[in-house]
Amino acid sequence: MGKGQMCARIVVLSLSFACCGMARADGDSGGGSGWFSDMDVSFGGFIRPEVALHTTDKENPLNERGNPYNSIAAPRQAYLPPNSGTALLSALGSPIKLPLPLNWNSIPLPNVPLLLTGRDTVQRPVPPANNAFNLHLLRAEVEIGVKFTNDLKLVGRLRAVGDFGHYSDFEGYGPDSRINGGISGGDPALYGGAPNYFQYRVEGDKHPNPLEWAGPNYMVYFPSLFLDYNHGPLNVRLGNQAIAWGQAIFFRVLDVPDGLDLRRHSVLDYAQEEYSDKRVPAPALRLGYQITDGILADGYVQKFQPTVYGNPNTQYNVVPVQFTVHDRYSEGGYEDKLGYGLRMKANFGQWGFQAIAVRRYNPDGVFRWTASGVDKNLPATTSGSTPNLLGTFVNLANVLSGGAGKNLAGTPFEASPGGVYSADEWFHYAAMVRLDGTNGLNAAVNDFMPYTTKVFASPVANYQQAVGELNTFFIAGGGDLRGHIEREYFQETNLGSGVSYVTDGEPGSILDQLIINVEATYTPARVFTAPTLGKNFLHQNDWVSALVLEKYQRFSQDFPATYFVLQYMHRTRDDLFGRSLRGYSGTDTAIPTGETNANYVVFAFQQPFPQDIYRIGFSTLYDPHGGILVQPGLQFKPTGHWSIDGFYTYINDHLSGNPNSNLLGGLGFANEFTLRVGYQF
């Protein structure tokens, strides 16, 4: 048996069956007659530490310790709530509304020492992070294959990932963590303090991913565990598996069956490896039928599994931690949903065609405000231990209507540390995550009446009024408020097709053997998160298309061919990460103006050295609105057992204009050098 891979024959089983026996070289022609005469067990795998060295002073702003307002003092001015009278009447049980012509900028509240804080400056009470490393992973993978017969085998791949590094981790709010009892809403395992790197948890289910076992610092799961049956042109796979479709690399046009697992290194792994370990596996039945030499039918039915985002305060988290997310995957009954699809793929010489039809739940899900469910009065004191008169006033005003806590529980807010502390912070983050700060506030108010009215919230007419209302409530909240959003999933139909053509030209010329590929998908009435996080999601017909040019070109006789790929993607409704384009181009002081479409260009090449011991890679993703990702890398494979990969990721999200107008705005923290040293066995 080779050193690289062990092959263990199941001798005992072989002997157990009367008719079986390994083929012997003394008169037979291979193959016994027993059911398990061909049984074979094989396995292989690797172990690989991975380290990402942080090369910028920026931290992930979506985490507590990367928040720029940890270092910025923001002014706040509270105002008399314009609906104070109505709110009081409402709190007393009266339906009468007073027609007072006030707004959230009409009557500023004064500072009264030891009594009322009407105006202050606030700085988030969290020390900024200063990470030297973004990633410290130890990854081990083992693949096992059990061949029962020539037609039937079991394939399993077990992946174990641990993160045992030391970071400038968030470890709670220090003295402020006692404020108002600390964070009450959400899953304590995710929002209770130190980051939970790996556990994927949703409301009502701590283990929504089948065949996955995880703790805060480790994860073990089966990306594959399925029975594979092949007979003639029929191939059947039953079990946990990932499915990849389409020809385009990195741009997911026809690659719709599976969501992505963005824990660990998010999308910032070596770009040219595409999403090799990112697709979320799911229990599925997949059938392939080779109709002719060139025509393949490929269909599946699959349990719905959502995209998994990084947890709060993990390095590549994509949801601001001021939000508490309630994932309704289990409570909403989505765990029992199925997706299914069919792909036809045909190759006719230089031409290739494929078409897909998929009915699925969009694994990315959509978000909107949700009632916090946190029954907790506003704190009587602020973080500085001074009396919180505003909060106390709201509490007293709600005594007869069940208490402020009860009414706050009906709003999407929670008065606990770690939320948004100022209107400046609110609008900065709204723009950064492609949301509408002003109308988002209104949605939070309007969608949760009468509870919002009872706590003196009301809609605003413009940015300035929103600033007034937000700062008032942050002061009343004892310093800040946390927002609660929920994640839901919607069914959709994806119709797609692709055409590829390989050109014929003068041998060796740039136009010879150029592979041209066009792919497009159409999704009618796709559901998107509204930039307001309002209860009414966006429903829009969506086109996603990509043009891919691939070319292998030899420039020298000494070096193998260089692989080039140039890709262009056009999206009509959302960006590459699924965010609605309507939320684009906001600023710290203005609501988003939106974009009409998104366009991306990818250029990449790989240059293997002779014998492929070294391989240089280069990838770049360019958003014409001012963002670029550049990733050069080198792969070195000195022997069969060892491999060393290093790559540098550079992201510039402000080449021109507003960073919130391009895909990469907010990702500038991820400039890093990644080193991976693998040993395979």
Place this chain on the structure above:
Amino acid sequence: MRVKRYGHDFSRRHFLRQTGRSLLSAGVLMPLWKALAQSGDASRAYPDELLSIEGYTRGRIKTGDDITAANVELVKDLLEPIKYAQVAHMGRRLRVARTTADLMRLSPWEYLEATLRNHGQARFDGRGNVVTADGRPWIGGNPFPAPGTAVELFAGLTLSWGRHDASFYAIKEYDLSADGDLRFEYECGWAELSPVARVCIDPKPYWPGHEDKLRFQSVFFQSPDSAHGTSFLNIWPYDQSTFPELYGYVPAFKRIRQFPTDQRFEPLIPGSTLYLSDAWAAGDPLYTWGNYRIVGRGPLLAAVSGGWNPTHPNWEHATHGGPRGKTFWDTTVELVPEAIAVEAEPVRFPRAPVSRKRVWFDARTLLPIGMVSYDRRGEPYRSFDGAYALYESNSKVFMDGGHPYWSWAHIHAFDIQTGCMTRLEQVREISGGHAMRVNDTGIYDGYLTSSALMRLGST
């Protein structure tokens, strides 16, 4: 007892005269093909000095001896220059076996029968493809068993590589550095299936609906983990001026991707010195190479028999030589009475790293028994020598239908300029339960479709 009627230099002078001629006529004493067709034995076509190592060396080397650095000068003219250098300077040894007289032990039985049966029916059509008299694709066996030109030699080889209608080879590959260290070790599978010129698998000679194709061929890597699932599928058109369609499964992408069809000089995996173009010394369509010409004739020592190792349960071979004793397979050679050296140039590959290749054919079987390719400066670049075998040894035999299996057994692919060696061996089975198979129609669905590549791919 044969009477020696010809002096020791007779054959050498004969071959020198023949090499200068544009038309080939194999055999010294009589046309080789005539001798083979009459008796299946080449002996009548050659003088004694070409029929045994003892005759050639006047008894200084005998059957059963080892050729080593100590005695290699005696047979220097019988070795390709690289093989000679390996023996003289790198510790390679060659065990000498008796020359096989029976033609039927030197190729698959059914292939040879078809060669004899279909002799004289082949011609080139207007595009240079081998067809029958009525213009249909070839019907089996070697179309030009008595080749008159270099291109006829290559045409026969390109038409059928492994001489079986379908083969799945379980292969172990070892890549060694110039220091003799084993740097990479792979397990892979190689499948090939002929939809035309079939002599064994029904329907024959054609698979209906596939007459426009010459072969389906794939290679996939089973281990180690980093290479697991890497695979390439070539679908060859029958037209020998057209490149095969090339598809690949890239584990990182988890799907089949189309590749440019001229990617035939690229490393398939790290450490390997093999290209798709190297397969069977004729890995590309016939007319993507050109300027075929005969450049030499004469006897040669080659491993045309005895390559099977039934003493190992998985048919694995022992090694020797080189700095670590692992560079060369233990190899058995025999005197081939007449080899024909043919050169060709990669005319459709303007940036190929090779400028030409020289392939030695056994004149009896027209099998390739050695190859050297040259870089663009004209310097020797890589050397290939393989070993064939009838899978029959003493009391052990591995059957292919009604006859012992015949196939290749091991291969050396040596990069002369770097000193790196790639060794391949055909084994009984690789991990994953992929065992060698021959003339099994299941090879198509198992290894030669897009669906198969996805199934073989990494998970």
